[in-house]
Amino acid sequence: MKKRSMETSLAAQSPALIRSIERRLFLKRSLSLGALALLSGCELTDDEGVQKMLTGMSRWNDRVQGWIFNPHKLAPEYPESAITKPFPFNAYYSEEEITEVDGKSYRLELSGLIRDKKPWTLPELYALPQTSQITRHICVEGWSAIGKWSGVRFSDFLARIGADTTAKYVGFECADDYSTSIDMATALHPQTLLTFRFADQILPPKYGFPMKLRIPTKLGFKNPKHITAMYVTNEYPGGYWEDQGYNWFSGS
Amino acid sequence: MEPTQTHWVEIHPLIVRVTHWVNALAILIMVTSGWRIYNASPLFRFRFPNEITLGGWLAGALQWHFAAMWLLVLNGLVYVTYGIVSGHFRRKLLPLWPRAVLHDVLEAFRGKLVHDDLSRYNAAQRAAYLAIIFCLIVLVFTGLAIWKPVQFQEVAAIMGGYEGARFLHFGAMALMVFIVLVHILMVILVPRSFPTMITGRTRRAS
DSSP states (O other), X not given: OHHHHHHHHHHHHOHHHHHHHHHHHHHHHHHHHHHHHXXXXXXXXXXXHHHHHHXXXXXXXXXXXXXXXXXXOOOOOOOGGGOOSSOOOOOSSXXXXXOOOOTXXXXXXXXXXXXXXXXXXXXHHHTSOOEEEEEEEEOTXXXXXXXEEEEEEHHHHHXXXXXXXXXXXXXXXXXXXXXXXXXXXXXXXXXXXXXXXXXXXXXXXXXXXXXXXXXXXXXXXXXXXXXXXXXXXXXXXXXXXXXXXXXXXXXX | OOGGGEEEEEOSOHHHHHHHHHHHHHHHHHHHHHHHHHHHSOSSSOOOOGGGOSSSSHHHHHHHHHHHHHHHHHHHHHHXXXXXXXXXXXXXXXXXXXXXXXXXXXXXXXXXXXXXXXXSOOHHHHHHHHHHHHHHHHHHHHHHHHHOTTTTHXXXXXXXXXXXXXXXXHHHHHHHHHHHHHHHHHHHHSTTHHHHHHHOEEEEEO
């Protein structure tokens, strides 16, 4: 208010002065806009303060997604006719570098806040009650594809091994040196499956033999393949892509 | 012009000026980071040059996009609430007659469109500003459908499903960028409208 009345009185006294101030202001604005435009997106993102702000916002978005997540909301399921063929291969390496896991010597190792840490062999896992789903896999890159996965309901498996389901996280280590982790609410979601089959066949290596955790409520990179170890913890475990800046929750 | 013959009048309220510039910044970040995200999996047979994108790589672009979305939405809510409650939209952007819009757009092409009184928008301006507001609303809802196709699956269904929403999101961006470019061209043609959007004031004959 005070400022405005001062400006009006100035304006009455000296419009020429105002005009020159305004011209200077205009020039200054256009200069700083120009400077901003010259900064390439890369340099701006690498700035330490900017990176801190972006990481902070990503942590905030983790929390918001946790609030938005409805444990009873199911991902849409599709008919067999909607399945994408061929289903795309995707990993942090090329298709020639796919890890081959030996099914005979394979063991799923358990650790952390789990009562029964006995390792599981494949025949033991295959003997558990199985269920199927046809859902949309959505990649963080934007593309999506519909596939059919079959396996054990993950919440049933967690109950069977005596996992502490009041803990915050479930983490995964994979044979291809990949790792990721998810929130307990998503781990307990009815459509989160520990899968051994893709399109009614034993998972081929390119889709994650011997097992892939299928989570239709999360982006593709949160669905680990070739899992060899899993643990339950209250300490934030991060993951391969998460540690490089991809959003941790990444819920759909 | 003699000083005694003019006086200053405020034509853009402070809240409109602040939300205008915050919106401009938010759109700049959303569009340039969005182009980088588009490049990771293009819908059409072209990519945006990386030099004009924000984020450096996909993860960086996503961080920018999901940070600036809060700025865009919160600022937009302030602006739209003010626009409706204060009667700003009714006074400045309405009525909007299709015939008047067509007439003014044709006049603009012939270089005859006048915008002497900065406090009143001609029909072409009203249509452009309302179209930008409409595009932004579509962008927010298609964005929600792409971000949360499971949690907000009802929104996603209206927006044409996950894949449909991606195309609509792109289309609304393209239309909005086009209108913004025309808007900037018009500001260059009527330069005195630029400081007015900063100070809010314009000189008027007494």
